[in-house]
Amino acid sequence: MKHGIVLFGHGSRDPAWRAPMDAVALRVAQRAPEATVACAFLELQAPDLPSAVDQLVREGVDAIRVLPMFLGVGRHAREDLPVILQEIRAQHPGLALEVLPAVGEQPALLDLMAELALAR
Amino acid sequence: MKHGIVLFGHGSRDPAWRAPMDAVALRVAQRAPEATVACAFLELQAPDLPSAVDQLVREGVDAIRVLPMFLGVGRHAREDLPVILQEIRAQHPGLALEVLPAVGEQPALLDLMAELALAR
Numbered sequence: 001m002k003h004g005i006v007l008f009g010h011g012s013r014d015p016a017w018r019a020p021m022d023a024v025a026l027r028v029a030q031r032a033p034e035a036t037v038a039c040a041f042l043e044l045q046a047p048d049l050p051s052a053v054d055q056l057v058r059e060g061v062d063a064i065r066v067l068p069m070f071l072g073v074g075r076h077a078r079e080d081l082p083v084i085l086q087e088i089r090a091q092h093p094g095l096a097l098e099v100l101p102a103v104g105e106q107p108a109l110l111d112l113m114a115e116l117a118l119a120r
Numbered sequence: 121m122k123h124g125i126v127l128f129g130h131g132s133r134d135p136a137w138r139a140p141m142d143a144v145a146l147r148v149a150q151r152a153p154e155a156t157v158a159c160a161f162l163e164l165q166a167p168d169l170p171s172a173v174d175q176l177v178r179e180g181v182d183a184i185r186v187l188p189m190f191l192g193v194g195r196h197a198r199e200d201l202p203v204i205l206q207e208i209r210a211q212h213p214g215l216a217l218e219v220l221p222a223v224g225e226q227p228a229l230l231d232l233m234a235e236l237a238l239a240r
Contacts, residue, residue, distance in 0.1 A: 005237050005238070007233075007237065009191065009192060010192065012192055012194040012195070013194075013195075014194030014195045014198075016193060016194055016198070017192035017193060017194030017195075018192060019192075019193055019224075020191055020192060020193060020224035020225065020230060021191075021192065023230045024230050024233045024234050024237070027230060027231060027233075027234035028234045028237050028238060031234060031238055032238055065237070067233070067236060067237040069191055069233065070191075071129065071140055071141075071189055071190075071191050071223070072129060072130065072132055072137035072138060072139075072140060072141070073136060073137060073139055073140060074132040074133075074134035074136055074137030075132070075133075075134045075137075078134075078136070100236065100237070100239075103191070103233055103236060104139075104140035105140065106236055108232060108235075108236070109229070109232060109233070109236070110140060110143045110144050110147060111147060112228060112229060112232050113127075113144045113147075113187070113189065113223055113229070114144050114147035114148045114151060115228075116187060116220065116223060116226055116228070116229070117125050117127065117144070117148050117185070117187040117220070118125070118148060118151055118152055119220075
């Protein structure tokens with residue numbers, strides 16, 4: 001299988017906003033050079049998630065893992081994302097699509113943010 | 121000195137959105153029981169940062185550390201927050217106010233998100 005990893009964030013009108021996502025994408029690419037890494041956005045900037053997936057599929061990727069980069073777990077992560085994923089699955093029935101819990105739901109990240117709040 | 125720690129996030133109309141912030145606040149309170157921990161929001165929910173700081177000062181806190189919980193570093197973190205901090209400093213000249221880099225600017229957090237994207 002050819003693997004793709006998509007970092008999925010909110011998006012912003014401010015072009016500098018995505019810098020941390022690009023920094024994570026670079027780290028992922030360094031650690032998993034065999035995978036194709038992409039960023040995708042819910043709104044305000046391109047590409048959206050379906051477009052990013054289409055592009056990876058065109059490049060021959062047949063297994064995609066999505067990491068939702070949302071700190072708060074509200075409507076975007078709980079309601080918008082499942083609808084988008086359903087559309088992608090309908091569009092690409094042969095694709096192995098795995099979606100991780102949003103970063104804000106991952107205990108290791110919550111632990112680390114608490115450490116950062118207290119670091120001397 | 122009596123210490124306060126404020127987790128400062130974007131805010132959302134969705135009440136469930138703040139759950140990860142509350143989870144971090146709980147972890148901070150458990151690890152630093154001597155500190156007073158609060159959450160504050162840029163918009164869409166209360167309290168805002170000046171109100172949270174006012175409340176801590178009323179409780180006798182004289183040293184506050186703020187952790188901006190923004191994954192993307194755009195206008196909110198770069199422009200809105202400094203203006204708010206300036207107002208708070210003018211309002212509370214005796215307060216020791218420390219502001220950490222936003223979580224999205226902290227290399228340890230970027231490393232961890234890359235690990236999460238790749239975890240098996």
